[in-house]
Amino acid sequence: MYEAVFELETVTPLFMRGADQGKAEFRSASVKGVLRWWFRALAHAVLLGNVDENEAISMIKDRESELFGSTGRKSKVLVRVSFREEKKVDVRELGARYLSFGLSGKGLVGTAKVELLSHERRYLEIAREVSEVAFAFGGLGARTTRGMGSIQLLGEYVTSSYLQNVYKSALDVIGGYLGYGLNRTPNVELPEFPALHPKFFRVKLGSMLYTTPYGRFSVLSDIDRKFHKFRHSGPKHERFVKGKLISYWVTEQYDDVKRAYRGSSDVELPYSAFGLPHQYNFFSLGVKGLMIEGEVHERRASPIRFKVVRGSDGKHRPMVVYLKHRFLPEGENLKVRIKRDIRARGIPQPGYRDVERFFNEFPGREVEL
Incomplete structure (x- = not known):
């Protein structure tokens, strides 16, 4: 043995x-x-x-x-x-x-x-x-x-x-x-399923160093802030909660999702490329649990993966993996629903423009594979 x-x-x-x-x-x-x-x-x-x-x-x-x-x-x-x-x-x-x-x-x-x-x-x-x-x-x-x-x-x-x-x-x-x-x-085509091919598999070791891997003021909390900020880089909104005015930032596709809720399929939802299903709440409309999914495939894994690693200096840093493959089968689009009520369908599936922008802008050095 x-x-x-x-x-x-x-x-x-x-x-x-x-x-x-x-x-x-x-x-x-x-x-x-x-x-x-x-x-x-x-x-x-x-x-x-x-x-x-x-x-x-x-x-x-x-x-x-x-x-x-x-x-x-x-x-x-x-x-x-x-x-x-x-x-x-x-x-x-x-x-x-x-x-x-x-x-x-x-x-x-x-x-x-x-x-x-x-x-x-x-x-x-x-x-x-x-x-x-x-x-x-x-x-x-x-x-x-x-x-x-x-x-x-x-x-x-x-x-x-x-x-x-x-x-x-x-x-x-x-x-x-x-x-x-x-x-x-160069003629290797985008795969239908995840493939660790160097053309579609990219890895970056982050430049931020921390003594602690998780908890407050850690690598994980830093990734959390960066990812949340990127995903919610749209316009500032305000609303009253229990009589108190609060401010918050929404995703850049926020208004398009709201249009889809109202029945329009003529919208762009690029941030949905970070994984499905994607949930939205519109408290101003009394809407909770609005789901963005594929018309057939409700779930899709994110092409962006995070990991916390430790180097020889004992410090911890983030590792970001970008694994690109066909997001949805050719011809399949997105739908927007609340429970069984489909509000819009035929929404074009997203490309990887914003996913690649996030990976490229994440501070660190890419590993040559």
Whole structure:
């Protein structure tokens, strides 16, 4: 039996649940699900431009099943996990009210062990490379795209060279497994699904340094402020709340969303490219829970991902990942609804202009992949 062991530490609290949704629990099934996702993204990158999309999907599904198992097919790699808890942190203590929207309860802080076991060296090597990428660029648990569940290998510091080496090594191994090399020609087209291809996968290490990863005056709170400010950079509004006048800023697409609520599909909703569904409330109209979704696909993950990492100087900084792929299938548009009442449909799906503007303006240095 061949074995690879990863010792991990939580940089920001990890929100993972088992059968009891009210109880934090570190689960092997959840970790395996994360490894599956990163394997698909790596495999898709290698196949991009080498085979057509349908063939790529078929190959990825078959190889993922071979590696991690499926109904009627035993996994070549066993994943075992354990967790040594140091403390639990309430979501309200993160200093990231905007990023943690929708989360509740307490997250785990401590160290984790992830063990990979296989009877064949080849499969263990592939799973190890996938794990290296998953732990370097991603996280574990809920809201990992928004900085929760940031993890790091014990004793490892995140630098540009570290990320470059992990990425290149994984592409080489996955390429050998699939029988293709990375296609870097300019004619590689935007993929339908996430692909860690250097043309569509960009990473930036932020320039802000903090001694604390989460809480008040931390990396996470700084990301929270920057992201909220960017998303709410529209005009200033005022309204009375319990007899008191308050001021607040709205998104640049605020007025267009209001027009869509009134039935117009002749609007632009570029900020919806940051992920669906997108919820709005118009208290002046007595409207709460207005949802922006795809006409068929109600949910779409954000192409922007945040992570908190620690460098060799012991300081913490943000890492921003921009993973560009087709936001919605060709021909699918957006709809606006309140519960079952569809207020507008046929709204053009957003482009990535504002997503790219956010990534480009975020202070830091891009990693050359």
